Amino acid sequence: MSDLELIAVPSSITDPASFGFTPCEGGVCASAGISAAGVHAGFRDEPERKDMALVAADKPCVCAATFTKNCFCAAPVQVSRERAASGHAQAVILNSGNANASTGEPGVEVAKASTAIVAHELGCAEDDVLVGSTGVIGKQLPLDPYKTGVPAAVAALDHSPAAAHDAARAVMTTDTVPKEVSLEGPVPCGKDGDNVTVHVGGFVKGSGMIQPNMATMLCVLSTDAPLTARAAQAALSAAVSQTFNKVTVDSDTSTNDTCILLATGAAGGEDIEENTKAFDLVATAIRCACENLARKIAADGEGATKLVTVDVVGAPNDADADTVARSIANSPLVKTAIFGHDANWGRIAAAAGKCGIVFDQYGVDIDFLGVPVLRAGLPLPMDEDDMLRRFEGNEVTIAIDLGVGNAHARIWTCDLSYDYVTINGDYRT
Amino acid sequence: MSDLELIAVPSSITDPASFGFTPCEGGVCASAGISAAGVHAGFRDEPERKDMALVAADKPCVCAATFTKNCFCAAPVQVSRERAASGHAQAVILNSGNANASTGEPGVEVAKASTAIVAHELGCAEDDVLVGSTGVIGKQLPLDPYKTGVPAAVAALDHSPAAAHDAARAVMTTDTVPKEVSLEGPVPCGKDGDNVTVHVGGFVKGSGMIQPNMATMLCVLSTDAPLTARAAQAALSAAVSQTFNKVTVDSDTSTNDTCILLATGAAGGEDIEENTKAFDLVATAIRCACENLARKIAADGEGATKLVTVDVVGAPNDADADTVARSIANSPLVKTAIFGHDANWGRIAAAAGKCGIVFDQYGVDIDFLGVPVLRAGLPLPMDEDDMLRRFEGNEVTIAIDLGVGNAHARIWTCDLSYDYVTINGDYRT
Numbered sequence: 001m002s003d004l005e006l007i008a009v010p011s012s013i014t015d016p017a018s019f020g021f022t023p024c025e026g027g028v029c030a031s032a033g034i035s036a037a038g039v040h041a042g043f044r045d046e047p048e049r050k051d052m053a054l055v056a057a058d059k060p061c062v063c064a065a066t067f068t069k070n071c072f073c074a075a076p077v078q079v080s081r082e083r084a085a086s087g088h089a090q091a092v093i094l095n096s097g098n099a100n101a102s103t104g105e106p107g108v109e110v111a112k113a114s115t116a117i118v119a120h121e122l123g124c125a126e127d128d129v130l131v132g133s134t135g136v137i138g139k140q141l142p143l144d145p146y147k148t149g150v151p152a153a154v155a156a157l158d159h160s161p162a163a164a165h166d167a168a169r170a171v172m173t174t175d176t177v178p179k180e181v182s183l184e185g186p187v188p189c190g191k192d193g194d195n196v197t198v199h200v201g202g203f204v205k206g207s208g209m210i211q212p213n214m215a216t217m218l219c220v221l222s223t224d225a226p227l228t229a230r231a232a233q234a235a236l237s238a239a240v241s242q243t244f245n246k247v248t249v250d251s252d253t254s255t256n257d258t259c260i261l262l263a264t265g266a267a268g269g270e271d272i273e274e275n276t277k278a279f280d281l282v283a284t285a286i287r288c289a290c291e292n293l294a295r296k297i298a299a300d301g302e303g304a305t306k307l308v309t310v311d312v313v314g315a316p317n318d319a320d321a322d323t324v325a326r327s328i329a330n331s332p333l334v335k336t337a338i339f340g341h342d343a344n345w346g347r348i349a350a351a352a353g354k355c356g357i358v359f360d361q362y363g364v365d366i367d368f369l370g371v372p373v374l375r376a377g378l379p380l381p382m383d384e385d386d387m388l389r390r391f392e393g394n395e396v397t398i399a400i401d402l403g404v405g406n407a408h409a410r411i412w413t414c415d416l417s418y419d420y421v422t423i424n425g426d427y428r429t
Numbered sequence: 430m431s432d433l434e435l436i437a438v439p440s441s442i443t444d445p446a447s448f449g450f451t452p453c454e455g456g457v458c459a460s461a462g463i464s465a466a467g468v469h470a471g472f473r474d475e476p477e478r479k480d481m482a483l484v485a486a487d488k489p490c491v492c493a494a495t496f497t498k499n500c501f502c503a504a505p506v507q508v509s510r511e512r513a514a515s516g517h518a519q520a521v522i523l524n525s526g527n528a529n530a531s532t533g534e535p536g537v538e539v540a541k542a543s544t545a546i547v548a549h550e551l552g553c554a555e556d557d558v559l560v561g562s563t564g565v566i567g568k569q570l571p572l573d574p575y576k577t578g579v580p581a582a583v584a585a586l587d588h589s590p591a592a593a594h595d596a597a598r599a600v601m602t603t604d605t606v607p608k609e610v611s612l613e614g615p616v617p618c619g620k621d622g623d624n625v626t627v628h629v630g631g632f633v634k635g636s637g638m639i640q641p642n643m644a645t646m647l648c649v650l651s652t653d654a655p656l657t658a659r660a661a662q663a664a665l666s667a668a669v670s671q672t673f674n675k676v677t678v679d680s681d682t683s684t685n686d687t688c689i690l691l692a693t694g695a696a697g698g699e700d701i702e703e704n705t706k707a708f709d710l711v712a713t714a715i716r717c718a719c720e721n722l723a724r725k726i727a728a729d730g731e732g733a734t735k736l737v738t739v740d741v742v743g744a745p746n747d748a749d750a751d752t753v754a755r756s757i758a759n760s761p762l763v764k765t766a767i768f769g770h771d772a773n774w775g776r777i778a779a780a781a782g783k784c785g786i787v788f789d790q791y792g793v794d795i796d797f798l799g800v801p802v803l804r805a806g807l808p809l810p811m812d813e814d815d816m817l818r819r820f821e822g823n824e825v826t827i828a829i830d831l832g833v834g835n836a837h838a839r840i841w842t843c844d845l846s847y848d849y850v851t852i853n854g855d856y857r858t
Contacts, residue, residue, distance in 0.1 A: 072782030072790045102778050104791070104807040137775025138808045332761070332845075333853055340854025346566025349531050350684045353501030361501045362533070378533040379567045416761075418850050424762055425769025 004372040004380075007365055007399040009311040010408055014291060019284045021185030021200075027164030030182035030201035031222035033058045033266030037156035038166030041149025043097035043135070043142075050170035052145065054118070054153040055220045056091040060128050061264045063089035064232035066240045068257035074101035075111040075141075077258060080130040084260065087229030090128040092220050092260055093118045093150070094171050096205070099256050100133040100141040107141060114146045121154040132218045132258040134173055134205060168203035171218050174423050179204045179296040181289045187225060189269035189278040196269040198225040200285045202261075206247075206297040219244065219259040221289060224267035225282045231274050232263045235283035243290035246322075247298050247412045261286070298412035299394070303419030306338055307395045310411045312352075314401040320357045321409035327355035328398060328411075335416035338396050343387040345373045352400055363403030369396060433801040433809075436794055436828040438740040439837055443720060448713045450614030450629075456593030459611035459630035460651035462487045462695030466585035467595030470578025472526035472564070472571075479599035481574065483547070483582040484649045485520040489557050490693045492518035493661035495669045497686035503530035504540040504570075506687060509559040513689065516658030519557040521649050521689050522547045522579070523600050525634070529562040529570040530684040536570060543575045550583040561647045561687040563602055563634060597632035600647050603852050608633045608725040610718045616654060618698035618707040625698040627654040629714045631690075635676075635726040648673065648688040650718060653696035654711045660703050664712035665690045672719035675751075676727050676841045690715070727841035728823070732848030735767055736824045739840045741781075743830040749786045750838035756784035757827060757840075764845035767825050772816040774802045781829055792832030798825060 016022060029036050034057055041052035065084035067077045083089065093114055100107045115129035122129075133141065157163065168178035180203045186195035202221035227235065240259055265271075272278045299307040310329045315321030328334055331351035337344040345368045353361065362377035369390040373380055396415075445451060458465050463486055470481035494513035496506045512518065522543055529536045544558035551558075562570065586592070597607035609632045615624035631650035656664065669688055694700075701707045728736040739758045744750035757763055760780035766773040774797045782790065791806035798819040802809055825844075 069785075070779060070782040071786070071788050072778045072793075099775075102775055102790070102803065102806065102808055137773075137779060138803070140808075332849070336850050336853035339850065342854065344566075346528075346531055346684075349501045350499060350566060353499035353684060356498075357500070359500055361531070364501075374531065374567070377531065379531055379569075416850060418847050420761070421765050421768065421845060421847050421850060424765035425771065 004375065006370065006372065007313060007367050007401045009313055009399050012291070013284065013288050016183050016185065016285065016288050019281060021183045021285050021288070024182050024184040024199065026161045026182045026201055027168060027180035028055055028201045028203050028220055028222045029159050029161060029164035030184065031199040031264055031266070032224040033061070033264035034222040034262060035157040035159045036163045036167040037153040037158065038170030039149055039153045039156055041095065042145035043095050050166060051096050052149045052153060053094040053167035053170035054091065054157065055167055055262070056122060056157055057262050057264050060088050060090045060124065061262055062227055062229045062232050063087060064229065064236040064261045064263070065130070066237060066259045072102060074099055074133060074256040075103055075107035076100055076131040076133045077256060078108055079111045079115065080132065080258060083127050083130055086127065088128065089130050089262065090124045091118055091122055092130045092132065094132040094218055096134050096171050096173050098133060098135040098139055098141045099137045101137040101256055103138070103140050110141045110143050113143050117146050117150045121150050130260055132256065134171060134218050134256055164201070164203065171205040173205065174302050175205050176300055179293055179300065181292040183285050183289055185285060187278045187281045189226060189272050191270065196267050198267045198282060198285070199223060200289045202289055202293060204293040204297060218256065219293065221259070221261040221286065222264065223261065223282065223286065224264045225272055226265035226267065226269050227263040227272045227282060231272055231279055232261055234274050235279070235286045236261045238283060239287035239290040242287060243294040246410060247294045295412055298414050301414035302423045303417040304414030305417055306415045308338060308413045308415065309395065309397050310413065311399045311408065312402065313399065313408045314403045314405060315407040315409065316405040317407045318409060321407045323355050324352050324357050324400070324402065325409040325411040327351045328400070329413035332416055335413070339415040339417045341388060341391040343368055343382060343384070348398055348400065349374065359402045359404050365401040365403070367399040433804065435799065435801065436742060436796050436830045438742055438828050441720070442713065442717050445612050445614065445714070445717050448710060450612045450714050450717065453611050453613040453628065455590045455611045455630055456597060456609035457484055457630045457632050457649055457651045458588050458590060458593035459613065460628040460693060460695070461653040462490070462693030463651040463691060464586040464588045465592045465596035466582045466587065467599030468578055468582045468585055470524065471574035472524050479595060480525050481578045481582060482523040482596035482599035483520065483586065484596055484691070485551060485586055486691050486693050489517050489519045489553065490691055491656055491658045491661050492516060493658065493665040493690045494559070495666060495688045497684060499684045501531060501684045503528055503562060503685040504532055504536035505529055505560040505562045506685060507537055508540045508544070509561065509687060512556050512559055515556065517557065518559050518691065519553045520547055520551055521559045521561065523561040523647055525563050525600050525602050527562060527564040527568055527570045528566045528685050530566040532567070532569050539570045539572050542572050546575045546579045550579050559689055561685065563600060563647050563685055566684060593630070593632065600634040602634065603731050604634050604729055606729055608722055608729065610721040612714050612718055614714060616707045616710045618655060618701050620699065625696050627696045627711060627714070628652060629718045631718055631722060633722040633726060647685065648722060650688070650690040650715065651693070652690065652711065652715065653693050654701055655694035655696065655698050656692040656701045656711060660701055660708055661690055661692045663703050664708070664715045667712060668716035668719040671716060672723040675839060676723045724841055727843050730843035731852045732846040733843030734846055735844045737767060737842045737844065738824065738826050739842065740828040740837065741831065742828070742837045743832045743834060744836040744838065745834040746836045747838060750836045752784050753781050753786050753829070753831065754838040754840040756780045757829070758842035761845055764842070768844040768846045770817060770820040772797055772811060772813070777827055777829065778803065788831045788833050794830040794832070796828040
């Protein structure tokens with residue numbers, strides 16, 4: 001079997017060195033002009049647990065955003081979507097413990113009132129404050145925690161990595177780790193195309209109810225690149241579609257998915273418009289940051305023990321490639337087999353075949369954990385001991401070539417474990 | 430809250446009395462002219478466990494069938510689909526323990542060879558023998574068990590309820606109970622429209638990898654009504670689309686789904702064609718039998734503790750109603766909440782909203798376990814103790830009114846428990 005070549009899958013942009021950037025410190029505060037805080041405001045009962053995050057730019061700046069397409073979109077999504085359309089903002093207030101979803105007009109009023117408190121404390125326009133919530137659906141969100149929490153958060157605002165970390169912690173629900181990213185690198189947006197050092201940072205929360213559609217649960221990104229509003233939205237939308245929207249933990253698109261990018265321009269340099277070398281670089285850095293956070297969501301999926309990457313190649317078109325990859329990634333049978341360290345690739349074949357995309361099973365190849373297991377629809381002998389050893393790593397790779405066309409899709413997911421059932425059987429009560 | 434009316438959902442045909450039929454004994458053998466057997470042939474290692482079923486008509490008879498639409502369809506599906514198209518058959522040979530799927534041309538050869546052995550032993554035409562398999566995917570199916578197993582099964586063939594029961598047992602995999610049905614009632618297909626007593630019987634296996642698309646895992650139905658081949662196919666297709674194809678345990682459509690109806694005509698009477706009163710009655714009885722078995726599949730879903738019925742009303746059209754109902758029924762978050770006895774209806778709202786069907790959240794009503802919990806998008810106060818009591822039953826009902834149109838869909842599913850993970854993490858190894 002060792003002579004068989006693996007299925008060729010397109011390379012990733014996981015490594016920032018591939019476009020001249022390097023990882024740096026600071027999370028969302030890595031970008032000049034951004035401060036953050038995370039405090040306990042009282043949305044949760046545990047007195048020690050941070051449950052409110054505030055991210056603020058030193059002054060109003062460019063803003064781009066993407067939101068859930070769930071018809072039951074939450075109140076904060078309704079408020080933020082309308083405001084972000086202006087292309088500018090100054091702050092984002094986020095809470096965990098209550099999603100403010102399925103709460104009707106009263107929920108919208110609370111979301112707006114919370115931003116009014118932030119605007120008052122920061123001395124900025126109410127329309128420049130965006131809002132995000134995560135937690136239980138169908139319970140009215142109380143306003144009281146904001147009344148004491150926001151002044152405390154504003155007092156705690158800081159440009160330090162520790163402050164960014166506090167904000168990342170404050171939005172966690174069933175997440176087991178805070179999820180942050182920060183990158184820096186040269187971008188030719190100075191006078192005469194000189195290089196300017198630009199930063200991209202951010203944090204995300206997301207562990208269950210994760211099959212983002214337009215954005216993930218709650219994500220705040222920052223950059224000090226001088227992007228125009230139009231360029232910022234273009235870069236964010238492109239990045240989100242290839243990263244967060246390619247993650248699925250349980251196929252459940254949240255009511256609250258929100259991804260906000262604040263672009264302060266504080267790095268200096270000339271305005272960056274689309275279709276320039278500087279734009280391409282910053283957009284790539286934003287995509288790299290999003291991919292980093294997206295993989296962290298899949299790896300920290302509720303109950304997950306493995307990060308699973310599904311590559312579909314040889315599909316007739318991008319949409320069909322995505323459908324097949326998602327069908328595999330959302331299959332409970334595939335996910336439980338991975339949890340059980342069972343190289344049961346027959347379930348991958350079944351999941352690919354069930355989703356309505358037409359192909360000839362006798363033209364299909366499958367690799368599992370870097371081993372060819374199916375060629376032209378015929379099973380190959382498999383070394384079970386070798387497979388068990390390959391399961392010892394933290395990642396599982398699945399590649400399938402449909403043998404129809406040239407389109408490709410990559411989806412990130414995780415396995416399905418007892419802990420997923422525990423977490424979601426017990427979550428609310 | 431007690432003044433609020435529940436969402437009106439169309440009534441079911443679960444009760445055969447609604448069309449003048451009554452339950453009877455005999456399973457697949459309830460129909461005159463049908464015998465069955467279940468034996469241990471050796472597909473499984475456990476010596477006591479039956480793993481091969483044979484169902485035979487006393488002579489060649491009318492046959493109708495539906496099969497999986499999974500692109501990775503199994504070898505027995507390929508063989509049976511071609512043969513069933515003739516509209517006649519005499520026997521069905523079924524095995525558990527190996528699905529004979531993803532096995533290429535060698536798998537097709539074994540499937541054909543197995544039917545040749547059956548034809549030889551029964552003295553019938555090879556083309557009149559259909560075949561079905563269930564079990565692991567991607568392993569070649571051995572022919573040897575047929576060489577001794579088929580003669581033993583033919584020797585054991587009997588028209589008794591016990592023989593039908595043996596056959597139902599022999600196809601079980603992760604099923605915890607055999608699933609059988611039998612009904613009888615008067616049908617006006619005698620001379621001058623006199624009533625003739627007609628039977629419908631059958632068994633099904635199915636517990637995991639269950640989201641049938643055109644038929645369920647393995648189902649053999651019988652009737653002694655004198656249906657023509659065309660009428661038999663029409664009745665079966667209509668029944669399957671509204672019953673087995675509305676069940677989902679885990680959204681995973683099998684590679685092997687097969688549903689075969691043998692219509693012996695042994696009840697006597699004139700040929701039954703479509704668009705007659707007799708046809709409507711027999712078709713209703715077949716649908717009732719299929720619904721009975723479909724509900725048994727959902728109730729016996731892998732690891733299931735509850736049978737869950739999801740009704741969507743007020744949808745713009747049937748396809749959209751089905752999409753929303755399936756989105757709810759396949760949501761791991763909804764399913765784990767039910768397992769945890771958590772009336773977390775917010776997840777139902779989120780699952781309805783995520784699937785791409787457009788509606789206004791402020792026009793939506795939801796009932797959970799027979800209690801109104803959402804009206805016009807606003808949550809209602811909920812008595813948690815009352816909800817916990819309602820969870821003590823074996824069934825959970827979910828109804829959602831989208832408030833858009835008049836279309837309806839009903840999907841049967843089950844909850845998602847630790848045992849699903851145990852069963853599917855350990856299944857193959």
